[in-house]
Amino acid sequence: MTYDTIEITRDDHVATIALDRAENFNTFSTALSRELIEALESVDGDDEVRAVVVEGNGGVLSAGIDLNEHDDFETHREYFDWVEEMERPFRVLTDMRTPVIVGVEGHAAANGLGLVAAADLAVAASDAQMGMTAVNVGLFCTGPGVPLIRTVTEKQALELLLTGELIGAETAKDWGLVNRVVDPDDVHEESMALAESIASKSPVAVQKGKEAFYEAADLEFDKAMDVANEAFATICRTEDAAEGIEAFLEDREPEYTGR
């Protein structure tokens, strides 16, 4: 598959998906959203890919939905179908078995910040600016607010959503929106370092563990422990668990197969 608005590259077990509409602030056009969905699903279905980095070309992650498309629609149904497609990447990110790291350079606004909130990990440039800015143009970051409220506190989410103000990388880190703040030149390298660390682990342990983590997060304590213990019992019976433990006891590097 060839893409017009994104680029996919592979480095061993890590896939990088770069939003590639830098001349348009990497905004979500309908085409970009569709291609991002397709790309995320395709790398997630590739057994060779063990971690994914999402970033933006041109020194910016994304300024959200392309506001130029707003006038293309008229009825409630048309706007619903449009936003459903624009926000689908958050559903895909949340459902993916493969861990995703988002790298933030420049701005991450509205849907751009939604990507950060929906990803598993995030790295930000020290001069990055992030906000739920739709309220500044008479709209509201309804969809990006869904992963946001699962990431920060209600008060923090509402401050972003209601004021439309931008926060810096250090505040985003304090609020738990990003894991690491680095020099702007190092965002890609740091994102790759996290991805490579994950890719060095058993993919079956990582995928089943990630799935159980999110499932348990939505459950009350006892049910969450049941989900966690079911997942651990499944992971214990994999070839990778046998290999990982044997390698540890023999003081050598494990060779994981994902089985």
Ligand SMILES: C/C=C/C(=O)SCCNC(=O)CCNC(=O)[C@H](O)C(C)(C)COP(=O)(O)OP(=O)(O)OC[C@H]1O[C@@H](n2cnc3c(N)ncnc32)[C@H](O)[C@@H]1OP(=O)(O)O
């Ligand atoms: C459910 C809803 C989800 C959504 O995603 S709704 C979409 C909401 N999106 C936004 O609210 C973002 C709007 N953009 C901004 O707030 C700002 O931009 C930034 C904070 C991202 C950056 O600010 P600065 O560095 O001052 O740049 P600049 O001069 O505002 O923008 C540069 C050029 O980019 C265009 N642009 C920016 N964002 C969008 C967009 N989302 N859709 C269409 N165009 C956009 C501008 O108009 C301008 O263009 P020109 O250079 O021709 O004046």
